[in-house]
Amino acid sequence: MNESSDSVYPDFLRSGLGKLNLLDTRQELLALFSALEHFRHDLHSQDSAPGVLNMSCRYVAGLNLFRTMGFWLVNPTDLGFELSLAEPVENGAALQEVIDGQIKAGRFAVALRQSTPAFFLVGNGESSERGVLHAMALSSQVVGMFCGLLRGEVAPAQEVAFSLLSVLLGASADALTTLRKTRQLTSQIETLQSLLPLCAWCKKVRNDSGYWEQIEKYITANSATKITHGICPDCRNKFLQTIPSH
Numbered sequence: 067m068n069e070s071s072d073s074v075y076p077d078f079l080r081s082g083l084g085k086l087n088l089l090d091t092r093q094e095l096l097a098l099f100s101a102l103e104h105f106r107h108d109l110h111s112q113d114s115a116p117g118v119l120n121m122s123c124r125y126v127a128g129l130n131l132f133r134t135m136g137f138w139l140v141n142p143t144d145l146g147f148e149l150s151l152a153e154p155v156e157n158g159a160a161l162q163e164v165i166d167g168q169i170k171a172g173r174f175a176v177a178l179r180q181s182t183p184a185f186f187l188v189g190n191g192e193s194s195e196r197g198v199l200h201a202m203a204l205s206s207q208v209v210g211m212f213c214g215l216l217r218g219e220v221a222p223a224q225e226v227a228f229s230l231l232s233v234l235l236g237a238s239a240d241a242l243t244t245l246r247k248t249r250q251l252t253s254q255i256e257t258l259q260s261l262l263p264l265c266a267w268c269k270k271v272r273n274d275s276g277y278w279e280q281i282e283k284y285i286t287a288n289s290a291t292k293i294t295h296g297i298c299p300d301c302r303n304k305f306l307q308t309i310p311s312h
Contacts (some may be wrong), residue, residue, distance in 0.1 A: 102233065107240035115139065118245065119151040122238040129227045132214035136161040140208040147211055164188055165213055168199060177201055179209055183228050188215065200231060202239040209239045
């Protein structure tokens with residue numbers, strides 16, 4: 067990964083350092099940066115998208131901002147957003163209704179175009195509550211969307227917490243993108259390794275040592291397949307044509 071172009075941390079240093087001074091002591095500030103580095107390491111130690119999202123959820127929960135939250139990932143096939151993780155799990159259906167409402171209201175599209183939290187209201191009157199949409203993106207590539215419904219009480223250092231939310235979700239997008247690229251590269255390598263050099267004339271196969279051998283011998287040596295011989299209809303007709311008629 068190119069740290070200078072893809073990492074979210076330089077942007078965080080430029081935009082968030084002033085707000086982090088609200089933490090008062092240098093010791094707390096250093097502890098916070100240490101936690102962020104641990105978070106990034108924890109993300110890249112995961113070998114699946116669910117693993118990355120579960121780790122992200124644990125850290126975002128530590129901000130103490132949300133009573134419930136969900137992560138939607140982009141489906142590469144149809145580019146739609148699919149709910150991949152809800153916390154608590156039983157709130158998944160309700161969160162999907164919230165997202166559907168925000169899509170209809172146009173706020174979902176607005177959130178996709180910005181790198182900061184997009185706030186919205188759910189419900190009316192005294193029963194209304196505040197929610198947050200935040201794109202999970204690396205540069206201009208969006209890999210998902212986060213949605214969280216805020217707690218009723220104000221979290222300590224809330225302004226700092228929202229800055230950290232942007233950092234955490236940016237790092238999550240980074241890990242998911244890296245994981246996807248790694249899988250694509252692995253698939254390409256496996257495809258290349260599965261190519262079998264076959265002589266176009268004699269049909270011999272070049273083995274891993276560079277020697278050419280009969281395809282039957284190669285298949286038997288490199289798989290559990292046993293070769294039996296027969297004759298196909300085309301070859302049978304050709305053979306019969308070579309037999310003189312009496």
